[in-house]
Amino acid sequence: MTRLPRPGPALACLLALLAGCDEGQDPTPNAAPAAKADPWFKDVATDAGVNFTWISGHDEDHFLPEIIGGGVALLDIENDGDLDIYFIQGGDVRTALDQTAANTASNRLYRNMGNWIFEDVTEESGAGDRGYGQGVATGDFDNDGDVDLYVTNIGPNALLVNDGSGRFTNTAVEAGVAHPGWGASTAFLDYDADGYLDLYVSNYINWSPGTELDCFSTTGPDYCSPKNYDSPAIDVLYRNRGNGTFENVTNTSRISSATGNGLGIGCVDFNGDGWTDIFVANDGTADQLWQNNGNGTFTDIGLLAGCALDDEGKAKAGMGVTISDIDDDGDFDLLVCNLTGESDSFYRNEGDHFVDATATAGLKSTSKSFTRFGMSWNDFNNDGYLDLYEANGRVLRTAVPEGVDPYAQENILMRGTASGRFEELLPRGGVTSPRSFTSRGAAFGDIDADGSIDLVIVNRDAPAALLRNIAPGSGNSIAFKVIDAQGRDALGARLTATIGSRKVSRPVITGSSYMAANGPNVHLGLGTVDTVDEVSILWPDGAVERYGPFPAGGTRMLRQGEGSP
């Protein structure tokens, strides 16, 4: 192929000849308003023995799943108090729907041995599902006191039942949840408040390798947009029968009354009516807010509630989702991340509707330069204000790659402030030496139980990152393990803590970010405050209990029935 001259130097010379301009001179003086700080994270994956690479299987052809996955979970598989890591694996997508073909790659489970040492226990755990994996949910769906896994694949999904010792058996077919579509993010939730965790699966598009299309970017053949396929999928809702099996209630619950290119999800009670609602971020189609009607049915109220589209009025490429009470008003706000050129969408909850507050929170311009996937609001430096981490990577090749990977982008870390505005921290991504990868799923949790939030990031065809929190000058913190009457993490509960003059609310939630499951504990940064005066829990069954006071530090167990009314 003919190689044309590089334009930069040639132009610079011509410019110098013509106008005597200074090479690299910037005609405008403004600089990007980013704050420099010491690194908040250090990648310890290699030293910790975590050597996972999400294999896209990309060869010559461009199969869409190769650029979409995959996810990761932080969970405590054997109830020893620390967080283990479960990685979802890709492989060869051409074999994904062929049950006779063996995918050579499998999901990987790393057991936390303490002191930032992990051991790959995939083989003995039985957790090595070999589907072409996308997302993962964690939850104790059978109420036996240990956490189970649900894995979405291109093709049949897997339900990995934990026997309590960290050994798993796939019962998806018997349980009736081996959905054959393209599952993306997924989460356990108790939508009917019967004490058993149900299951929501966002489906992306109706697709098979045989229906793949030829698409192009400026650089030639590339991945398609989901819109090209014109076949958004219906999500799936499974009701837990309480006997190890599920009933597909997608039609009767009316979840089938709308489609979308589903990716990120988050399940909390947004309107405070006591029922868990479901938010779905769709890629290129309007996002959905499925309001739980309390009678087994849902209504998509996203458009009227103001969180289907932001004020720009365009269906953006909704990918990751994070949920928390960012403005201390007791209800849960929403942040959805999108494609390069499309800002994040920050929906501030006003009780019965949402307001687009993206610009005033300072989240528009920084986010727009990246294609964001895994994300979370967390107080990484424990100053009492939620920060934002976003894991990034393109979906179309750039002509000017940041390294060898034409899809790679740096991740970003934004510090939350008392004013409610976020500001980007440099070095980019909060690490000493920013490196660019095509990042996708990211899971957040206090891996070493030191009171600060760490994270793990999945990178496409590159090693996963395990980021240990080393934020300097970190404030006080406290964590809560919130256990409901069934003896499991109380997914769907709301924790409200009185910290000095502030009242902050946080959801008990694992399924958010992008195709990921976060650690289940509720973490609170306290700044200089050394006591949490009171904690109240609104349990999924509607009961409210109060606990405390608690001095800062450590992880406190809050069991339903042990608080005061």
Next chain:
Amino acid sequence: MGYEVLEPGVQVAVRAALERVQRTPASVDGWHELALTYHGNDLFAEARTCYEATVLLDPSRGSAWYRLGLVLAESGHNLKAIDVFDRARAASPGYAPASWQAGYILLEEGDLPEAAKRFELALKAKPGDPASRVGLARVAMASDRPEVASTILESLRTEISNQYLDFLLARAYRRQGRVNDAAALLAGGVSDPPQFEDPWIDAVLEHGASYEACVLAIDRLLSKGADRDALLASRKALETHTDDVALLNRVSMAQSNLGQRDQAIRTLKRTLRAHETSALTHLNLSIQYQTMNDLAKARRHAERSVELNSTIPGTHMQLGRLHVQNDQVFPAAVSLDRAFQLGEQGTDERLLYANVLTRVGRFDESVAQYDILLQQQPDLGSALAGLIDVHIVRGDLQSAAAAANRAIANAPDDPMVQKLVKSLQEKIKSSQGSRP
């Protein structure tokens, strides 16, 4: 950047523009053209350098300043972009987009007072400018003054009909607690924001030389009804991308829109000679034959499209429609079942589905489909009428009467509702008359 990574069409365009600059390096137009070529093909860093060269050579060239601002904003340099847009405004004070683009970037930055100033400046340059008024409405929304936003938008809607304006106004109403007003505005759905008048951006888009840019340009022409231009553009693109399936389908679409149905069919047949396995081409051909009332051929191509790609709801829907047209309701139900399993959501399509379900005796499922429609649009006459019909057909006159009351309350003037209510009255009368 190495050019070998670029598409051939882009390489050719860049090479031509670059050679011109190398031949006449003092030509401002040459630099500007090169910048436009880079910009139109998303090569922002190169475009920026060339726009900077252009404005160095000719600081009075407002269009180059303006496009430099666009490139800076695209590259994430918002503050620099604002500065450059201000230079564009100084050079071309009459060009309103130079001010409102800065306004939108300031809005992004959360600097609401400065954003408002830029929108006001744009309105001075072009009184009544819709982009600036929308900008002011959005500043008002971001400043928690939805009542100001609704005043601006209500006024704008008397001049322009656009679903994005309805959407924004609905949000303003919702924030004021006017839930029903908001719901009424949203009932018609939402479309992408309008492309505000901006000839300097249009010129950038026209420089897109990649395959993707060609297809997008053709789609833009088709969407605004410029079918003849779309036809010409498609044919021109086919000179480079011979027998390309997407381009050929667009040729046929333009021909069909122009009433040239025979040519449209010939084009699609030609496409199939090169791409026999193109499901969408078979689907389009099926639709064309259906329009020509050649149902046998329409069905053959619909079946082939399903066979080739069973994941597209539209292929099953088309086959279902053809079955209905042939009065074959049971096979129609099978096809429509599949279309809806795959996520078909169209209102007309769901009405057809519900009707077919009634005709095959799947009454509960039919009611469920009508319920979905009525949940989305409570006054949808055809769905209200369908609900009466399903109860009449299943012989449940009591439920039919309840459905009729609901229909009369929500859509009393709908002719289908009136017809079904009359039919129900007759049935009730005859059933009462036949009592012993």
